[in-house]
Amino acid sequence: EIVLTQSPGTLSLSPGERATLSCRASQSVSSNYLAWYQQKPGQAPRLLIYGASNRATGIPDRFSGSGSGTDFSLTISRLEPEDFAVYYCHQYGISPPFTFGGGTKVEIK
Amino acid sequence: EVQLLESGGGLVQSGGSLRLSCAASGLTFSSYAMSWVRQAPGKGLEWVSSLTGSGGTTYYTDSVKGRFTISRDNSKNTLYLQMNSLRAEDTAIYYCAKSPFEYYGSGRKLYYYYMDVWGKGTTVTVSS
Numbered sequence: 001e002i003v004l005t006q007s008p009g010t011l012s013l014s015p016g017e018r019a020t021l022s023c024r025a026s027q028s029v030s031s032n033y034l035a036w037y038q039q040k041p042g043q044a045p046r047l048l049i050y051g052a053s054n055r056a057t058g059i060p061d062r063f064s065g066s067g068s069g070t071d072f073s074l075t076i077s078r079l080e081p082e083d084f085a086v087y088y089c090h091q092y093g094i095s096p097p098f099t100f101g102g103g104t105k106v107e108i109k
Numbered sequence: 110e111v112q113l114l115e116s117g118g119g120l121v122q123s124g125g126s127l128r129l130s131c132a133a134s135g136l137t138f139s140s141y142a143m144s145w146v147r148q149a150p151g152k153g154l155e156w157v158s159s160l161t162g163s164g165g166t167t168y169y170t171d172s173v174k175g176r177f178t179i180s181r182d183n184s185k186n187t188l189y190l191q192m193n194s195l196r197a198e199d200t201a202i203y204y205c206a207k208s209p210f211e212y213y214g215s216g217r218k219l220y221y222y223y224m225d226v227w228g229k230g231t232t233v234t235v236s237s
Contacts (some may be wrong), residue, residue: 097170
């Protein structure tokens with residue numbers, strides 16, 4: 001099973017600042033099958049990024065994903081008030097289990 | 110617009126059973142792999158189970174193998190999760206989610222098991 005470790009656990013930033021979230025895998029993620037989701041309190045998760053770097057439909061271009069192999073990151077170039085949420089990475093490689101990271105909370109400083 | 114609506118959650122005693130349903134609309138349901146993902150109170154997301162568009166191939170996380178069964182009725186555009194021998198640690202919000210696919214070489218289908226559309230979830234509480 002591929003274990004995903006997200007860091008930091010909590011990121012305290014102000015609107016307008018840049019956020020960089022990390023997701024490290026215990027072994028290489030095949031074909032960079034790595035996705036990122038955003039979840040706000042009381043809501044279902046929303047897909048942001050798939051294939052490590054492809055933005056999902058309707059996602060603003062301030063969100064970008066990068067990385068390969070075992071190290072991936074999600075960057076929010078300039079935080080908007082609606083971006084304060086919890087973010088999860090998820091690997092969906094060739095065979096299950098399809099695991100999630102523990103999440104990074106982006107909170108207002 | 111694709112919509113997923115879960116139902117069937119509730120309070121059940123340890124060792125009991127529940128069947129969750131997920132009604133889908135706005136898509137050719139039989140084309141897509143579907144999944145269940147859960148979230149325990151105050152915790153992160155956990156993948157539970159997935160199955161292909163035809164329902165012919167299913168996958169489970171180890172902790173539910175032998176207790177949970179995922180299935181679908183493509184004539185009713187509905188996904189199910191039969192949960193037996195429930196434990197306190199199964200307490201969670203259960204989300205159903207849709208996954209995309211693409212065709213490659215000679216019409217073969219490749220499913221991508223990330224979740225591009227999610228339902229709002231249904232809550233399962235197992236009392237010990």
